[in-house]
Amino acid sequence: MVKDYFFRDERSAIINEDLFATTKIAQDSIDLVVTSPPYNVDIQYNSHNDRITYAEYLEFSAGWMKRCHGWLKPEGRFCLNIPLDKNKGGQQSVGADLTTIAKEAGFSYHATIVWNEGNISRRTAWGSWLSASAPFVIAPVELIVVLYKDSWKKTGGTRESDITREEFMAWTNGLWTFNGESKKKIGHPAPFPVELPLRCIKLFTFLEDTVLDPFMGSGSTLVAARQCRRTGIGIDIDPRYCEIAEGRIENNEGKTGNVS
Template sequence: MISNISKLTPFFTYKNTAVFNESVLNKNCFKAEFFDLGITSPPYNVGIEYNSNDDALGYKEYLKFTQLWLKNCYFWAKDRARFCLNIPLDKNKGGAQSVGADIISIAKSVGWKYHSTIIWNEGNISRRTAWGSYKSASAPYVIAPVELIVVLYKNEWNKNKGKKEKGNDDISKEEFIAWTNGLWTFNGESKKRIGHPAPFPRELPKRCIKLFSFIDEIIFDPFCGSGTTLIEANTNNRKGIGLELDINYCKLIKERISENDGLL
């Protein structure tokens, strides 16, 4: 599988999973059109202390960075691929910005088509760090304790259109009915427990994988972080490919995948 999509040597491989210690800004990481479903949570640009990434860019510079990686991912996506982006609705730190709307606009400008937005009500989220003018109409801050999971696709939405054979689904009736409701409520993940400054919980990629992909398809995470997307791809009988810029997080991903399969 690896030789068919990249000339680079992965940091490690396991079963149908591979992690590359590379930057998503490098278009030459992969050949065109290799993944069926992308799932990622890119840097939010709110000053999180990653080891190898500047998370405090000027907003214009951040949007330029966003355009570059979204364009590369579009180049790497198969026809009819889907892309699930876990991004903030907005932000106040460093000046109020409509981050979600801006990222969606950029994604459409590079070729992605918009399908829908899932609202993730993160049950244990804590965002009340600033009230603005408390109990006064002078200058209050309004903060929505939710995040977005934006669902995009390349060219056409219907994966089976024009095909003689249908894909192999593994989603139950109960899961399908519950998850096609665009309000998802589950807790976030513990930074301390995982050992990464911005992990998302396994429930997020699990739902996206089972709802938007078939068994044996390729799942891609361009900001692999702690490897949660790849763990769920492996658990749910998909192939997983990830990019991670920081070597220490690559080691963390390897450790977590091994632990999940009972190898450690």
């Protein structure tokens, strides 16, 4: 029997359920969804098959995005962290394809932020070395696609922002540069840094808004939400990842917020 919540206090809620099955989130109740879904590049998650066909992956993506669309308020925003493309298992235009699927799910497009992780260690293949025969072109960046439900202009909520002048000037530039997160340090196979959701939260929500991460993983979004006086809700099917997220919340991880 699934217990009510894996963890819950006045600022955070962890739901250890399948995002397609949970009934704990009301329709039209979320101000911002910020997430990094599985990339389908054969990452060894405990409770998710990250090696399905690309057609199956796109179908899976359409399903979870439709759920998120229903959970968002009419003025709700959606920050989708995805790769620009991939070559593992075949060359695929992941960023373009998932942006199209998001629009088919009912979202409207606003902008794309390019995240330069400053990490080229992922480069393990060049195709035809020093030859025009069949070289691989790999961009060491990811995307944060910014979408919205019905209206981009936000009029509800407290209308109180906590973003500084320096942060606003830097973060409205669509090229963000900061490092990724360490798998070994966090204990999760694909963590993203708190810096990513923190920027999205401060830029696109007001104080006391509610933020959802449907692929919570190690809990970076919930950590960021607590630091910014927002309510964070995370969903994850794996109990071990829920434990990691709860531990990070209870340890009150240090605040970030680089302006580059």
